[in-house]
Amino acid sequence: MTFLIAGAGPAGARLAAVLSEAGREVVLVERLTDPHRNSFSSAALSCGEASRLNLPHSAWSATWSGWQLLDPSGQEHQWWNDDPLGVVLDFGRLRSAMWSRARAAGVEVVTGCTARIEALQSDSARVLLQHGDGRRQHRHVQWVIDATGSSRCLLREASVPPPSLIDPLLEGIGVEWLLQADDRVSPRWLDRISFFLGTRWIPHGYGWIFPMGNNRLKVGVCCLAPGQIRGSKNDLLARLQALLRNCKLEGCSVLDRHGGVVSSSIARRESLGSGALLAVGDAASTANLLGGEGIRHAIDSADLLAETLLNAEARNQVGPDQADAVRQTYEQALHCWFGWRWRVAGKLAQRTWWGLDSASADRRVERIIHGLSRTSSAQDLSSLLFHYRFERYGLRLLRYLI
Incomplete structure (x- = not known):
């Protein structure tokens, strides 16, 4: 299977590395050229979580x-x-280490570049890569992942419905x-x-x-x-x-x-994709607003998405009729992982x-x-x-x- 991931923050870079280490072909696209630029994340977390996530x-x-x-x-x-x-x-050093791990795993890391969806089906997508020097490339992949954070660039392009007025x-x-x-x-x-x-x-x-x-x-x-x-x-x-x-x-x-x-969102019931498009990290509403946390939850969502995709492939759930089932399995996995405390924290925020x-x-x-x-x-x-x-x-x- 071929994956294209737009956004090389903690969620995108982690997902790329895990999928590539499992033998999948992965392209990781990032608009920045330097991992130390725009390193906005206060990035405080417990020692136990830093160890659990193998940071x-x-x-x-x-x-x-x-x-x-x-x-x-x-x-x-x-x-x-x-x-x-x-x-x-140090968010810049973290991002740098995660990019290095992805490259070592065989990921094609494309920096100074943005991705746009040209065509989206239930079992594939055609993506346009626009490089900073003006070059344009077209890629045909089986899954495209929105890891662009709060901007949710690909979800918006694909007209995935935003969260409801209720949530x-x-x-x-x-x-x-x-x-x-x-x-x-x-x-x-x-x-x-x-x-x-x-x-x-x-x-x-x-x-x-x-x-x-x-x-x-x-x-x-x-x-x-x-x-x-x-x-x-x-x-x-x-x-x-x-x-x-x-x-x-x-x-x-x-x-x-x-x-x-x-x-x-608080209840996090919005759709996390359409067809061959899925969202991860902040694009999937994994930021917790009580303390402005994003990193560890984004990484957890990447691990859950990788597990969902690899399990779906193992069960041969990768055909044109299976995309909705894969997305629903992923959304259920997120809700199960974060649980009721997550929603209470959102309401408190x-x-x-x-x-x-x-x-x-x-x-x-x-x-x-x-x-x-x-x-x-x-x-x-x-x-x-x-x-x-x-x-x-x-x-x-x-x-x-x-």
Whole structure:
């Protein structure tokens, strides 16, 4: 079987490598030429997840052992663990390592290029590759995969129906700067991941500071507001600069500036393809908006899609009448893998970020943070925010959602 994957982020690159290692012919198309460009992803995750996903240690920029939340009044709340709880990835190095793995597996990696669907059938697709130097190529493949992230380029081209009005796409936009700090200002932010919650920092969103190696810091803000009141990029930049001033980081050198969009539905019941077209990663609504997470969920979706496609081939479910069955099997696998906690996390994200726009919302956030300070450990916080372990909060969480 021949696969063409558009987008060489974590989902696309992982899927390409797994399929090629299984002996399939794979073309991986990426519009960027340098894996370190536009490396927008704060990329914090637990040590256990980094190991489970077999993420290369070369991409581990820093480890962290504590959580630090700054509430709407500016008060700091900290939770610490004796051993490291998680890692912060260098997204550029991660993407570079994943491209190298794909090439080593035999994937044809085509950079500086975009893909467009010319014709789509139930058992094949014809794709136009448009290179940055003006060259055009035509490829005929059995499966084409949209791994273009929140832009969902191929899904839109194929007129795949978007999520319904009942379960629409929720969208957030963020900006992040990579700073070079020094020994005077960096210690306050090392060995921990820090979040800023409340309208003082940014309405309808949150800010963050994550440690990197060599006194470097990732500093960013993200806004997940209802569509009718979504702010501009200039608004975000103003909020980011205010956060830097408040944290006395405005004098640090800026090594990189980048930004991006994250979007996902909550119930994730939208169609993930049509005919020989399937979606993976953020294009398949695998970003979790509670903490703006994308990487580990995108990789999981790639592994699930690879398993679905390889199993379908083994059962000879690759004919013109089987595409819908393959897609439905994949969609069911995603729902089974992410489970009910996933949907609760999405509802929490909508409830929290859409409603964070007033003094009463700030007071609610402060009550939640103070409650976590009294009752939760650093490991509890990791279980809550990374693994969506909501059970211990019971009726309190239900009342909050209602």
